[in-house]
Amino acid sequence: MKLQPQSYLAEHTVRSWLLTHDHKRIGILYLLTIIVFFAIASVAAALMRIELVTPQGDLVTSETYNKLFTIHGVLMVWFFLIPSIPAVLGNFILPMMLGARDVAFPRLNLLSWYIFIAGGVLALWSLIHGGVDTGWTFYTPYSSTYSNSHVISMAAGVFVAGFSSIITGMNFMVTVHKMRAPGLRWFRLPLLVWSLYATSLIMVLATPVLAITLALMSVERVWGVGIFDPKIGGDPVLFQHLFWFYSHPAVYIMILPGMGVVSELITCFSRRRIFGYGYVAAASMAIAVLGFVVWGHHMFVAGQSVYSGMMFSILSYMVSIPSAIKVFNWTATLHKGSISFATPMLYALGFIGLFTIGGLTGLFLAALAVDVHVTDTYFVVAHFHYIMVGGMVMAFMGGLHYWWPKITGRMYPEFAGKLAAMITFIGFNLTFFPQFILGYLGMPRRYHAYPPEFQFFHILSTAGASILGVGYLLPFLYFLWSLKWGRVASGNPWEATGLEWQTPSPPPTHNFEKTPVVTREPYAYDAVTGKEEPQEGLMQQTSAV
Amino acid sequence: MWTFRLFPEAASTGAREVDLLYFALIAISAFFMVVVFGPLIFFAIKYRRRSKADRTNPPHGSFALEMTWTAIPLFISFGLFTWGAMAYFDIERAPKNALRIDVVGKQWMWKLQHAEGKREIDELHVPVGQTVLLTMTSQDVIHSFYVPAFRVKQDVLPGRYTTEWFKPTRTGEYHLFCAEFCGTEHSGMIGRVVVMEPNAYEQWLTTGDVALPSVAAGQRLFTQLGCSGCHGDSSKIPAPRLEGIFGKPVPLNGGATTIADEKYIRDSILMPGAQIAAGYENLMPTFKDRITEEELMQVITYIRSLSETNTPAR
Numbered sequence: 022m023k024l025q026p027q028s029y030l031a032e033h034t035v036r037s038w039l040l041t042h043d044h045k046r047i048g049i050l051y052l053l054t055i056i057v058f059f060a061i062a063s064v065a066a067a068l069m070r071i072e073l074v075t076p077q078g079d080l081v082t083s084e085t086y087n088k089l090f091t092i093h094g095v096l097m098v099w100f101f102l103i104p105s106i107p108a109v110l111g112n113f114i115l116p117m118m119l120g121a122r123d124v125a126f127p128r129l130n131l132l133s134w135y136i137f138i139a140g141g142v143l144a145l146w147s148l149i150h151g152g153v154d155t156g157w158t159f160y161t162p163y164s165s166t167y168s169n170s171h172v173i174s175m176a177a178g179v180f181v182a183g184f185s186s187i188i189t190g191m192n193f194m195v196t197v198h199k200m201r202a203p204g205l206r207w208f209r210l211p212l213l214v215w216s217l218y219a220t221s222l223i224m225v226l227a228t229p230v231l232a233i234t235l236a237l238m239s240v241e242r243v244w245g246v247g248i249f250d251p252k253i254g255g256d257p258v259l260f261q262h263l264f265w266f267y268s269h270p271a272v273y274i275m276i277l278p279g280m281g282v283v284s285e286l287i288t289c290f291s292r293r294r295i296f297g298y299g300y301v302a303a304a305s306m307a308i309a310v311l312g313f314v315v316w317g318h319h320m321f322v323a324g325q326s327v328y329s330g331m332m333f334s335i336l337s338y339m340v341s342i343p344s345a346i347k348v349f350n351w352t353a354t355l356h357k358g359s360i361s362f363a364t365p366m367l368y369a370l371g372f373i374g375l376f377t378i379g380g381l382t383g384l385f386l387a388a389l390a391v392d393v394h395v396t397d398t399y400f401v402v403a404h405f406h407y408i409m410v411g412g413m414v415m416a417f418m419g420g421l422h423y424w425w426p427k428i429t430g431r432m433y434p435e436f437a438g439k440l441a442a443m444i445t446f447i448g449f450n451l452t453f454f455p456q457f458i459l460g461y462l463g464m465p466r467r468y469h470a471y472p473p474e475f476q477f478f479h480i481l482s483t484a485g486a487s488i489l490g491v492g493y494l495l496p497f498l499y500f501l502w503s504l505k506w507g508r509v510a511s512g513n514p515w516e517a518t519g520l521e522w523q524t525p526s527p528p529p530t531h532n533f534e535k536t537p538v539v540t541r542e543p544y545a546y547d548a549v550t551g552k553e554e555p556q557e558g559l560m561q562q563t564s565a566v
Numbered sequence: 567m568w569t570f571r572l573f574p575e576a577a578s579t580g581a582r583e584v585d586l587l588y589f590a591l592i593a594i595s596a597f598f599m600v601v602v603f604g605p606l607i608f609f610a611i612k613y614r615r616r617s618k619a620d621r622t623n624p625p626h627g628s629f630a631l632e633m634t635w636t637a638i639p640l641f642i643s644f645g646l647f648t649w650g651a652m653a654y655f656d657i658e659r660a661p662k663n664a665l666r667i668d669v670v671g672k673q674w675m676w677k678l679q680h681a682e683g684k685r686e687i688d689e690l691h692v693p694v695g696q697t698v699l700l701t702m703t704s705q706d707v708i709h710s711f712y713v714p715a716f717r718v719k720q721d722v723l724p725g726r727y728t729t730e731w732f733k734p735t736r737t738g739e740y741h742l743f744c745a746e747f748c749g750t751e752h753s754g755m756i757g758r759v760v761v762m763e764p765n766a767y768e769q770w771l772t773t774g775d776v777a778l779p780s781v782a783a784g785q786r787l788f789t790q791l792g793c794s795g796c797h798g799d800s801s802k803i804p805a806p807r808l809e810g811i812f813g814k815p816v817p818l819n820g821g822a823t824t825i826a827d828e829k830y831i832r833d834s835i836l837m838p839g840a841q842i843a844a845g846y847e848n849l850m851p852t853f854k855d856r857i858t859e860e861e862l863m864q865v866i867t868y869i870r871s872l873s874e875t876n877t878p879a880r
Contacts, residue, residue: 083750156747162724163707163749167673251725254837257708258723291613297627322710323721324728327658331651338643342636348602349635355609357624362614370610377602381595388591388646390584390653394717397710397745461588462574463714465745468753472741477570548613548621 027529030430042127043530048113049428050134055101055109056497058141061148062096065089067490070452070483078470086469087154088170094157099179100141102409103271105417106278107224108137108189111217114424115193117521117528118211120202120537125195133188140182147174156467158268161249161260165241172242176235183228186274190224193217202520204539208302211519211543212295215302216281219309223270223277227313231267234260258324265316273312275409276376277305279416280347283369286419287351288544289517290366291358292551295544297350304343311340321392330389337387344380348373359548363515364438368419371446375411379404382457400460403453411449418445418496425500426510430527433507437499445492451485518545518553577740577761578716578732583653585717590649594642657718660729664699665692668780668863671702671709671722674751676742679860681867683779684771688757690742692734693767699731701828705859710746713759719745727828734761784868787861791853805850806843812873817844831866 029045038046069089072080081089112130116123124130147153153175155164164172197218201210237248238260247253249260288295295301317325317333351373360366382404386392395401425433455478464475471479513522520537521528545554576582612619667690668679678686692698702711702722711730712719720730744755762770777783788794796805811826819842824830833840835857838850857865 078753083753087747087750087752154750160708160747163747167707167749251723257725293624294626296625297632300627300632321654322719323708324723324726327655330654330658334651334654335644335647338647339640341643342640345598345639346632346636349631352602352606352609353625353628353631355606355613357619357621358609358613359615359621360610360613362610370606373606374603377599378595381598384594384643384646385588385591388587388650390650390657390717391588391591392650393654393657393719394584394588394714396719397712458572462571463712463741463743465712465743465753467747470753472756474571548624551615 027531028430028525028527029530030527040131042123042131044112044116044124044127044130045428045528047130047134048109048111051104051108051112051137054134054138054141055104058096058100061145062093062101063490063493065093065096067486069093070486072469073471073479074476074483076471076473076476081469083469084154087156087467088152090467091153091156091175092148095144095153095175095179097409098157098271098275099182100137100144102275102413103186104137104189105413106282106420107193107217107220107274108133108185110282110417110420110424111193111220111278112189113428114521115214115217116196116200117524117532118214118519119196119200120205120520120533120539121196121200122531122533124192125199126192129188130192133185133192136188137182137185140178140180140185142178143174143181144178147171147178150174158264159235159238159260160264161238161241161257162251162255165238165248165260166250166252173239176239180232180235183232186224186228190221190228193221194225197221202537202539205520206539208299209539209542210302211281212284212298212301212305213278213281216277216284216305219305220274220277222309223274223312227267227270227274230263231271234263234267237263258320261320261323262316265319266313269316269319270309270312272405272408273308275413277308279372279376279413280305280344282416282420282423283351283372284347285517285519286365286369286423287354288546289423289515290363290369291355291360292546292548293354293358293544294542294546295350296353296356297346298542298544300346301350304346307343308340311336311343315340318387318392319396321389322396334387334389338384341380341383341387344376348377348380357548359551362439364433364435364442365419365423367439367442367446368415368422371442372412372415372419375407375415375446375449379407379411382407394463395460397466398460399456399464399466402466403456403460406453406456411453415445415449418442421496421500423515424521425503426514427521427526427528429504429507430510431503431507432510432514433496433503434499437495441492441495441499444488444495448485448488448490448492452482452489453485455479455481455485516552518543575715575736575738575740576717577736577738578718578734580653580657580732581715581717581735583656587649587653591646594646598639660699660731661697664697664731666780666867667692667698667700668860668867669700669702669711669722670859670863671704671711671744671748671755673706673749674744674755676711676744676755676757677860679777679780679863680771681780682771683777683783685775685777688742690757690759691767691770692759692761693764694734694737694761696764697731697733699729701727701729701863703727703859703863707748708746709744709748709755712743712745713740714743715740715759721746727832734759737761737763780864780867781871783861784864784866784871787857787865788868791856791865793865796850803849804846806846808869809872812870814873818842819844819846828866828870831869832862835862835865 153170155168240246241248247255249255249257315337318337321330459478510526512525547554666681670677676688704722704724709722716732720728740759742757742759796803815823816826835853839848
């Protein structure tokens with residue numbers, strides 16, 4: 022394709038990619054990397070779903086099955102979901118949303134990608150040498166003493182990749198504090214920036230705890246120092262406390278950025294200012310803070326005291342409130358809008374539907390007595406997939422379609438896009454809704470074989486998963502297609518208001534020829550005309566291209 | 567072709583309580599789905615781009631609305647919390663006068679010991695209408711004792727004791743699952759709970775693999791391992807007497823106090839130097855490699871029986 026000479030994509034050498042300091046190119050490096058991990062983890066999921074069509078364990082051995090769900094969990098959580106929106110879309114969009122030329126520390130940004138690759142190589146090394154069978158949760162003393170699989174290399178991979186999260190989080194925080202364009206006050210920030218800021222806070226504060234936990238587990242495994250195994254004087258529940266002290270906040274790393282993307286999409290495609298801007302922004306921060314004090318709700322039957330169970334239950338109910346506030350505000354934003362159903366909007370609406378169901382089933386799990394029955398069953402599996410896949414992946418796909426013209430300078434094919442969004446939505450529900458029923462019926466998770474009475478819902482779930490697979494494969498194909506044959510995109514194909522749209526597509530290396538000046542709140546859409554609200558008594562914003 | 571169910575059987579007193587809360591949660595979820603999806607779909611149709619709906623003066627926020635949709639979910643949440651916590655209290659609080667059964671989990675089987683001496687593996691026979699209290703431990707990794715029909719689940723941990731109780735209301739056979747991933751054959755660590763008529767249960771207790779009743783077995787170990795030489799009646803060695811201590815506070819050397827529960831007795835047998843009763847020296851050797859998990863539970867049962875009545879046998 023013909024590119025402006027100053028376009029960030031203009032240079033083609035491998036060196037220009039591998040040594041780039043450009044946040045946009047680093048975002049693309051991350052995108053290519055996580056696609057690989059997503060593909061491997063999806064194959065693992067597909068094998069599991071095929072195995073579960075029959076009650077007997079007949080496709081793979083129990084050992085292999087256990088390794089499949091472990092590799093699925095580890096790769097999806099740490100090598101796909103956590104970097105998905107922050108490191109791909111965040112890296113690409115955040116500096117442009119701020120009117121900045123790059124992130125605050127461009128070299129560190131590149132370093133974070135190399136660290137991520139190093140972590141990924143370790144994880145793949147572990148996989149190729151036989152894999153790990155502990156589950157992504159690495160519970161002790163199984164992981165530290167009993168498992169015969171490659172626990173250390175996998176844990177090392179996660180440990181190393183964690184530092185890339187920490188660096189990205191710190192980089193984003195400094196960027197938001199120091200590099201906002203003139204006039205871009207905190208309460209003029211797009212909501213994606215608020216949510217990425219909240220996410221960064223969690224990344225910086227929680228990830229070190231994961232590193233410490235995995236290091237302690239490895240110390241016990243390698244040198245036999247008694248930390249978690251009671252046989253040598255340790256406490257196995259201590260591991261769970263430490264692990265969830267990171268991993269519960271990590272759940273919010275995996276949903277907050279999605280919420281931010283959805284705020285961008287809902288406003289643009291309903292040509293409306295966000296309803297209750299301050300409340301939506303504050304809700305992100307509230308979720309980030311409250312998310313740190315609910316870890317014990319993973320342990321209601323693990324042997325912690327009844328009273329700590331009660332504290333964690335009530336705190337878990339509290340953390341549901343800011344999420345509810347966001348959902349209500351998104352719905353209210355549609356009121357008096359001018360709504361078009363382009364692909365990104367379909368994903369955003371799908372997100373609201375699936376996230377709402379995911380959130381509501383969270384109320385079941387926070388209700389102590391019900392949790393006793395459904396924890397460690399498919400109910401939990403369904404619940405967190407509704408949040409992480411129904412929520413985060415839908416938002417990621419929505420965001421990818423929305424910013425695709427900005428990233429590549431080409432439009433994706435709209436009809437195929439809508440089709441994929443709908444296939445994904447249907448496939449997702451067929452995969453995971455039956456799992457709620459399975460869970461309440463008592464089907465435990467991580468079971469290679471199961472009593473035949475559960476088969477009906479497992480077959481539904483596998484059928485859904487094959488549809489879901491099509492929903493993911495389709496965008497992969499037409500995105501590739503669009504790089505060559507897609508319609509050439511203008512600088513602002515959605516007529517959106519964000520600063521990232523005031524520069525050509527694809528943007529020049531330094532984003533803006535002239536630093537933009539911000540004079541008003543975000544999302545200044547006018548639903549009556551469907552255009553941007555007219556600026557009163559103000560010099561015209563020139564995007565100087 | 568398949569047995570088709572949307573809800574599991576309910577075969578214990580606690581199951582109904584949990585189901586009631588579950589149905590309430592479904593109703594509340596349905597309410598919120600109407601509240602969210604109703605307006606969402608309505609607005610999406612009414613304000614679609616080509617419609618002629620009135621779009622003038624759109625509101626950008628409303629303090630009253632924000633407060634409403636904060637307060638109502640908060641209020642409902644507190645209600646759900648209270649209900650869930652009260653029912654949880656019932657699940658966690660072990661009742662008195664229960665039929666006691668000891669459970670040891672290991673990779674990958676459940677070993678169960680009835681107080682009367684009957685032992686079984688991966689099967690649990692209990693009488694209907696009788697409260698059953700399981701005292702559980704693991705000899706390797708973490709397991710979890712899960713009976714869906716009773717809506718109870720409790721992790722089974724190495725190095726300490728957890729309890730689980732239920733009162734079956736219907737005879738029949740029910741699934742027993744290990745619910746905490748425990749290694750290669752995790753999904754094979756399953757079994758069944760058989761709820762029987764009381765007289766059938768009494769008869770069952772006397773057939774098959776019947777060993778000594780737990781208290782008697784514990785008493786025998788207490789003598790065999792030499793515990794009685796110091797802790798017994800005729801001892802001249804300064805060792806604490808164990809009658810009446812179970813469940814009571816024990817002052818420790820150094821000023822702290824602990825409760826003499828199963829874990830304290832276990833730790834005192836395996837790591838005698840860790841928590842020494844006030845006024846005594848650490849003279850006791852460790853029994854770490856000389857006693858199995860099952861035997862430990864029998865000794866503990868015997869010591870518990872010394873505190874229950876004057877006649878230490880059921």
